[in-house]
Amino acid sequence: MNRRIGDRTLLFRTEPRVVSAAAAVAKNEDAGTYGGRFDVVLEDDKFGEESFERAECKMFCTAAKLAVEKAGLSLHHVRAMLAGDLLNQLITANYAARELGIPYLGLYGACSTMSESLLLGSLLVDGGYCSPVLCCASSHFSTAERQYRFPLEMGTTAPPTAQHTVTGAGALLLSDAETPHSVFSHVAVTAATIGRVVDLGITDMNNMGAAMAPACCDTILAHLDDTGYSADEFDLFVSGDLGVFGSEMLLDLAKKADLDLDGRYLDCGASIYKTEQNFSCGGSGAGCSAVVLASELLSRIERNEVRRMLFLATGALMSPTSGMQGESIPAIAHAIVLERRD
Amino acid sequence: MNRRIGDRTLLFRTEPRVVSAAAAVAKNEDAGTYGGRFDVVLEDDKFGEESFERAECKMFCTAAKLAVEKAGLSLHHVRAMLAGDLLNQLITANYAARELGIPYLGLYGACSTMSESLLLGSLLVDGGYCSPVLCCASSHFSTAERQYRFPLEMGTTAPPTAQHTVTGAGALLLSDAETPHSVFSHVAVTAATIGRVVDLGITDMNNMGAAMAPACCDTILAHLDDTGYSADEFDLFVSGDLGVFGSEMLLDLAKKADLDLDGRYLDCGASIYKTEQNFSCGGSGAGCSAVVLASELLSRIERNEVRRMLFLATGALMSPTSGMQGESIPAIAHAIVLERRD
Numbered sequence: 001m002n003r004r005i006g007d008r009t010l011l012f013r014t015e016p017r018v019v020s021a022a023a024a025v026a027k028n029e030d031a032g033t034y035g036g037r038f039d040v041v042l043e044d045d046k047f048g049e050e051s052f053e054r055a056e057c058k059m060f061c062t063a064a065k066l067a068v069e070k071a072g073l074s075l076h077h078v079r080a081m082l083a084g085d086l087l088n089q090l091i092t093a094n095y096a097a098r099e100l101g102i103p104y105l106g107l108y109g110a111c112s113t114m115s116e117s118l119l120l121g122s123l124l125v126d127g128g129y130c131s132p133v134l135c136c137a138s139s140h141f142s143t144a145e146r147q148y149r150f151p152l153e154m155g156t157t158a159p160p161t162a163q164h165t166v167t168g169a170g171a172l173l174l175s176d177a178e179t180p181h182s183v184f185s186h187v188a189v190t191a192a193t194i195g196r197v198v199d200l201g202i203t204d205m206n207n208m209g210a211a212m213a214p215a216c217c218d219t220i221l222a223h224l225d226d227t228g229y230s231a232d233e234f235d236l237f238v239s240g241d242l243g244v245f246g247s248e249m250l251l252d253l254a255k256k257a258d259l260d261l262d263g264r265y266l267d268c269g270a271s272i273y274k275t276e277q278n279f280s281c282g283g284s285g286a287g288c289s290a291v292v293l294a295s296e297l298l299s300r301i302e303r304n305e306v307r308r309m310l311f312l313a314t315g316a317l318m319s320p321t322s323g324m325q326g327e328s329i330p331a332i333a334h335a336i337v338l339e340r341r342d
Numbered sequence: 343m344n345r346r347i348g349d350r351t352l353l354f355r356t357e358p359r360v361v362s363a364a365a366a367v368a369k370n371e372d373a374g375t376y377g378g379r380f381d382v383v384l385e386d387d388k389f390g391e392e393s394f395e396r397a398e399c400k401m402f403c404t405a406a407k408l409a410v411e412k413a414g415l416s417l418h419h420v421r422a423m424l425a426g427d428l429l430n431q432l433i434t435a436n437y438a439a440r441e442l443g444i445p446y447l448g449l450y451g452a453c454s455t456m457s458e459s460l461l462l463g464s465l466l467v468d469g470g471y472c473s474p475v476l477c478c479a480s481s482h483f484s485t486a487e488r489q490y491r492f493p494l495e496m497g498t499t500a501p502p503t504a505q506h507t508v509t510g511a512g513a514l515l516l517s518d519a520e521t522p523h524s525v526f527s528h529v530a531v532t533a534a535t536i537g538r539v540v541d542l543g544i545t546d547m548n549n550m551g552a553a554m555a556p557a558c559c560d561t562i563l564a565h566l567d568d569t570g571y572s573a574d575e576f577d578l579f580v581s582g583d584l585g586v587f588g589s590e591m592l593l594d595l596a597k598k599a600d601l602d603l604d605g606r607y608l609d610c611g612a613s614i615y616k617t618e619q620n621f622s623c624g625g626s627g628a629g630c631s632a633v634v635l636a637s638e639l640l641s642r643i644e645r646n647e648v649r650r651m652l653f654l655a656t657g658a659l660m661s662p663t664s665g666m667q668g669e670s671i672p673a674i675a676h677a678i679v680l681e682r683r684d
Binding site for chain 2: 101119195199325330
């Protein structure tokens with residue numbers, strides 16, 4: 001069976017289903033736009049643990065276990081977990097995989113992880129290799145901030161283009177068959193487009209939306225080119241965490257390519273917090289698009305409000321070391337097509 | 343088509359071929375056991391660049407481009423690259439993907455990366471999603487040492503159980519069809535077993551072989567259990583970088599499980615340097631098993647000296663942060679079956 005189409009797009013002809021999902025977040029996220037829709041809200045950023053890193057791992061495990069439980073399954077039913085986070089050496093996902101005991105493939109795509117895990121997880125299910133598989137991504141403000149920027153104790157203020165790392169973990173369970181309790185019965189993954197690294201020379205680590213917008217636009221155009229779809233055949237284009245400024249930039253870039261996304265576009269980062277929460281350009285982090293997808297977006301498909309969605313988690317692939325060495329910020333976006341099936 | 347077998351093993355029924363491979367290393371590696379078999383030898387550790395990090399990226403790109411050229415193809419023919427390295431945020435692979443311009447999926451599996459990329463790359467080719475795909479892994483002594491341990495300028499001495507990070511990048515090209523110039527015509531990837539995180543409580547960051555041996559043994563046993571093969575149906579079991587001490591531990595663990603690997607076992611880390619080079623327990627790093635596979639092991643299959651090989655790159659999944667927080671070292675090994683096809 002030939003499932004290739006165009007240069008970068010893969011078709012999932014058996015249409016793996018998203019049968020359940022779970023999201024765990026902290027109080028800031030629950031106070032935002034999608035408040036009340038998350039499964040678990042951390043009482044405080046340490047979640048009863050001794051360090052923020054252990055708290056992030058516990059949050060990840062909580063979301064992963066809940067997604068499996070909601071489907072009426074146990075962890076030993078899950079054939080593989082594909083997951084990642086923002087921490088050096090992926091310690092959140094690695095230690096979570098140790099606790100969960102599920103065969104595990106670690107991914108690093110920075111904030112593009114949710115798309116990457118869905119793309120590779122869908123390959124496993126669609127290709128008939130194994131099912132169900134768990135796709136997860138997480139981030140935590142306090143672990144990311146001290147690793148990427150400054151010690152929390154410094155209390156540095158954020159510039160206007162900065163985004164606030166979302167404390168959140170999202171988990172989706174993909175399956176080739178009904179599970180005892182499917183939370184979703186109508187959400188299928190039908191295609192994906194692999195991202196390419198795009199770098200227009202942005203070096204400002206506080207303006208990652210601008211660095212990621214061109215990569216996002218590149219993947220959208222590649223997807224439409226590969227599939228022959230036009231933009232109006234999608235009800236919704238979702239980007240991961242371009243933020244307020246990066247989202248505007250994406251709409252501009254798309255317009256220049258004769259692509260009008262107005263009225264059918266949402267950025268998880270720009271929308272996750274309310275304006276009065278004062279988080280500059282919005283949210284970011286691998287958990288940002290993961291928790292918005294798991295809590296809000298899948299439900300829109302299930303409720304038939306959205307019939308076809310292009311979901312693009314977006315990642316900025318620099319490191320503090322590459323930044324200090326004067327490198328610009330390479331970015332990537334992988335696209336996943338989520339469709340309503342009756 | 344159902345390609346699942348047992349709990350953790352995937353069958354690649356179309357048997358994707360390894361059509362070419364390339365390895366770039368530094369002088370220490372070329373002075374070792376497999377000296378003379380590598381494609382490119384760096385004149386010095388900086389490879390003409392301003393930093394060790396840029397040198398590692400250039401070494402990665404050199405190996406990747408060469409693997410593609412050897413197959414008689416250009417970079418634009420390659421449909422996807424699956425790759426990783428040891429650096430925070432995967433900057434080697436990320437910046438290499440920017441230069442190469444190939445659709446890219448970043449993986450973090452520490453020193454297990456070569457197996458992980460072959461596993462996921464084989465899914466893409468075997469499933470009919472895209473071909474050819476490039477699978478790469480790299481490491482560099484000077485970038486790893488200063489990130490994981492101490493500044494190079496300190497000149498710290500290594501304890502007896504330590505391993506020396508290999509400076510090397512390996513790249514393999516997988517394809518579903520003949521390419522204009524296949525370097526290998528007889529090497530097929532026929533199955534893979536996904537690793538599970540195993541952690542027996544080792545906390546000594548200078549004894550990673552001991553931390554990884556149980557994970558390697560776990561995956562070998564799972565593979566044999568899933569497929570029904572016995573050990574003597576394999577000509578060679580290859581582990582990534584258990585080192586001298588970790589290899590002995592693996593043989594012991596296997597024996598306790600009634601599995602005799604004597605005479606049919608090779609560890610890339612334990613064998614890459616000559617004893618007189620005095621690198622304690624041998625080599626390590628994501629590049630270690632990658633360059634030994636690309637230079638020596640694939641040729642053994644091509645020359646019909648080995649007909650069926652189980653290749654297990656082994657990864658220690660801790661970080662300096664998790665170590666300082668008192669965590670033990672979680673480890674993983676993914677298995678790839680490489681077989682001679684006439």
